[in-house]
Amino acid sequence: MRSKNELYQAAMRAVALRRQTARALAEDRRAEAEAAIPALRHAEDEVRVRGIRCALAGAAGQDKAAAAAALAQARQNLADLLAASGRSPDALEPKYTCPLCQDTGVAEGRTCECVRREMRRMRREEIEALSSLKVASFDTLKADYYPNVRDPQIGRSVRAYMDDLLEDLRGYAEEFDLDSENLMLVGNAGLGKTHAALAIAGAALEKGFDVIYVSSPEFFGRLEALRFGQDPDNERELLFRTAAGADLLILDDLGTEFNSNFLISTLYSLLNERLGAHKPTIVTSNITDGSLLEKLYTEKVSSRLSAFSPRLFLGNDIRAIKSAE
Incomplete structure (x- = not known):
């Protein structure tokens, strides 16, 4: 990164x-x-x-x-x-x-614009190397992958609900700027949260914004290893500052990392700095229970995440559906 x-x-x-x-x-x-x-x-x-x-x-x-x-x-x-x-x-x-x-x-x-285009290409390449998905668009995330059955939790068809949710996120991507709200994409694994976040990343990159994508377990694991190991080049501070200063930060798979006091402290500092600087952040997580989120990360971190606008993903594991096609 x-x-x-x-x-x-x-x-x-x-x-x-x-x-x-x-x-x-x-x-x-x-x-x-x-x-x-x-x-x-x-x-x-x-x-x-x-x-x-x-x-x-x-x-x-x-x-x-x-x-x-x-x-x-x-x-x-x-x-x-x-x-x-x-x-x-x-x-x-x-x-x-x-x-x-x-x-x-x-x-x-x-x-020159050619330099900016090259920067966008390099950042896109970097994100694709770090994530399991390529920086894509919403065109490849179809509502057809979601079941056309009524969900009692929302009182309507999951497919219709997800179609509306994806359109909402598509609009967010199209209108993205530094005043865009923070998003918390939550739901079970394999429902397209990371895909949607990367589609937003692609749109933001095309607009010239600098986007940083990090996998939560890898990012915080690396910071912790540098914190308690040797770091002659001050890589830990550079990584943190890069994530904290990005125009858009995508923090993927929050909740799958190894929990520790260092993680909680660093996560709080990262969220606090970005919220204070009014820089948009998108968090994806499989944790849908707010009380569990607070139990894992303490009330201080939970209060920062409560400032994020939630988007609940529903349905069945899309990866299993695609592999069966």
């Missing part, structure tokens, strides 16, 4: 590599063309010389019409040579992936 700054640096390195590659390939094409067209190097030298003369005339305030005409002719001669060999006029120029910044990562004095 990389911090936003680490992700930015990695994206800039990736863009710089694209530029380096584009220029190296252009040099290869140039060497090949010069070998095939003996007059090519002289024609390119003419373009450079005429270009310098045109610029000097303009800087000196002289009439540069003649110099401009000579430059245009030199460029035409170069294009004719390339065309005669079956090459386009820009055949020797680098083919940059991003025409806006020419793979420098900066356009008009600001970070």
Whole structure:
């Protein structure tokens, strides 16, 4: 799990590599063309010389019409040579992936959108490596997977209820911003809680928000191991700060981790910081009983989670249904 700054640096390195590659390939094409067209190097030298003369005339305030005409002719001669060999006029120029910044990562004095796209791609790849599901959409989470039977708890069909719930979460994803509410997705295992959370993550990433996904047992287990082991690079603080500072944090499978005083203290600090900073958080959990939640994590943590808007998932294990198809 990389911090936003680490992700930015990695994206800039990736863009710089694209530029380096584009220029190296252009040099290869140039060497090949010069070998095939003996007059090519002289024609390119003419373009450079005429270009310098045109610029000097303009800087000196002289009439540069003649110099401009000579430059245009030199460029035409170069294009004719390339065309005669079956090459386009820009055949020797680098083919940059991003025409806006020419793979420098900066356009008009600001970070180019291509860098932001690369950051989103890297974060999506990172989330998919950490979760059991790919960052998906709600299109792959269908209400058909839920039983079309009446549930006495809600007084209606589970399928109709879940169809409404998924539409509600789809709307949350479409409208996501830093003012979005915190969500607590609860229900038995295999009902699509993680899938829905990752669908929201995908929508938030596309909007340019930085999303951090963590599996609760793995995240808190790692922090505890670093807390009571060696941590010369201060990785524990970096991991915590990255999770605490994300635009959207998805804390998956709360309740499956090893419970300890350290866990409770760290979870409380994490929730408290994010609530205080008004940063949206989505928690998924198999724990549907509020009293059990308080028993596991104490009243302090439970009170923080009570500020989350609950979404109860119902139905049968979708994974079992899919495996039987």
